[in-house]
Amino acid sequence: AQKVTQAQTEISVVEKEDVTLDCVYETRDTTYYLFWYKQPPSGELVFLIRRNSFDEQNEISGRYSWNFQKSTSSFNFTITASQVVDSAVYFCALSEASSPFGNEKLTFGTGTRLTIIP
Amino acid sequence: SAVISQKPSRDICQRGTSLTIQCQVDSQVTMMFWYRQQPGQSLTLIATANQGSEATYESGFVIDKFPISRPNLTFSTLTVSNMSPEDSSIYLCSVEPGRETQYFGPGTRLLVL
Numbered sequence: 001a002q003k004v005t006q007a008q009t010e011i012s013v014v015e016k017e018d019v020t021l022d023c024v025y026e027t028r029d030t031t032y033y034l035f036w037y038k039q040p041p042s043g044e045l046v047f048l049i050r051r052n053s054f055d056e057q058n059e060i061s062g063r064y065s066w067n068f069q070k071s072t073s074s075f076n077f078t079i080t081a082s083q084v085v086d087s088a089v090y091f092c093a094l095s096e097a098s099s100p101f102g103n104e105k106l107t108f109g110t111g112t113r114l115t116i117i118p
Numbered sequence: 119s120a121v122i123s124q125k126p127s128r129d130i131c132q133r134g135t136s137l138t139i140q141c142q143v144d145s146q147v148t149m150m151f152w153y154r155q156q157p158g159q160s161l162t163l164i165a166t167a168n169q170g171s172e173a174t175y176e177s178g179f180v181i182d183k184f185p186i187s188r189p190n191l192t193f194s195t196l197t198v199s200n201m202s203p204e205d206s207s208i209y210l211c212s213v214e215p216g217r218e219t220q221y222f223g224p225g226t227r228l229l230v231l
Contacts, residue, residue, distance in 0.1 A: 035219070043208055045161075045222035047119075091160065095220075105151065105176070106212075106220055108160045 002027040004094050006109035013082055014117050021077045021112045023092030029053075034068065034075045035093040035106065045091070051075065079114075087116045120145055120215050122223035130229045131201055138197045139226045141211035146191035151220065152184070155208040164209075167194050201230045 003026040013019045025034065036048040049059060051068050059066045063080045079086055093106040121144040131137050141150065152164040164184055165173040173186040187195045198205050206229050212220040 037222075042224075043227065044224045045210065045212075047219055047221055050219045105163045105166065106161075108162075110160045 002029075002032075002094050002096060002107045004092050004107055004109035006090075006092055006112050008112045009110070010113045010115070012115040012117055015084060016081050018078060018080050019082055019114065021079075021090050021092075021114065023075045023077065023109060025073050025075065025092070025094045027094060027096060029096040032094060032096045035095070036066065036075075036077050037091045037093060038088045039091065039111070040088040048077075082114075082116045084116045084118050087114060089113045119219075120147065120213050120221045122211065122213060122221060124209075124211060124223040124226050126226060127224065128227040128229075130231060133202050133230055135201055136197055136199045137201065137228060138195050139209050139211075141194045141196070141223055143192045143213050145215060147213040147215050148191070149214050150188060150194045151212045151214070152186065152194070152196045153210045153212065153222075155210065155225075157206065161210065164196070198228065201228075203230045206230045 005024045008022055011019060032053045034051045038046040038048055049066055056068050056070055065078045067076045089111045091111045092109040095106050123142045125140045129137055148168060150167045153161045154164050155161045163176050164179045165175045165186055167173040167186050167188040169188050169191050183199050185197045208225045208227050210222050210225045212222045214220045
């Protein structure tokens with residue numbers, strides 16, 4: 001069975017500091033997908049990134065970057081120069097590509113509540 | 119991506135009643151998913167709904183409690199039946215256009231008194 005662990009329940013940093021959110025996953029499949037979603041206080045879930053198991057290149061998007069390490073089954077997310085608008089709950093998720101229709105269900109971690117202090 | 123709307127956005131209901139949540143997508147999609155997020159918790163998949171077939175429920179969720187309809191490729195409903203306070207949650211639908219990423223609706227915040 002697949003599992004996603006986000007050990008950090010809550011993190012608080014002062015604005016402009018860098019912060020890394022950890023994500024460790026477990027799966028028996030060789031083909032799988034990893035995701036990060038942001039849930040601001042309004043409640044909607046915002047897609048941030050998708051990474052497949054064959055692509056270990058790190059990704060950078062503005063102040064956001066992601067480090068995928070297959071050897072340690074980790075997919076960590078770093079926010080550089082954090083801003084108050086980054087305050088949200090961040091979820092890491094995993095899906096296994098076992099269906100001909102596409103990815104199967106998402107298994108979510110328990111989320112990390114990030115608070116940026118102005 | 120996809121634009122997803124849900125109705126209602128929030129509701130307060132009495133125990134023992136039922137609520138039907140609607141999910142509308144701006145494009146045709148094969149699979150639609152319904153998730154529950156209990157207060158302060160992560161998201162848990164309730165069921166997967168494909169058009170033209172019965173929904174597939176995850177362990178711990180049953181059709182009598184959460185009946186789902188999927189009449190076409192852009193619409194689905196989830197009913198929360200015979201509600202109790204434990205059903206107070208955010209209910210989210212999601213879709214997966216193009217076999218890549220699941221996009222989520224804005225959610226329905228349900229409070230059961």
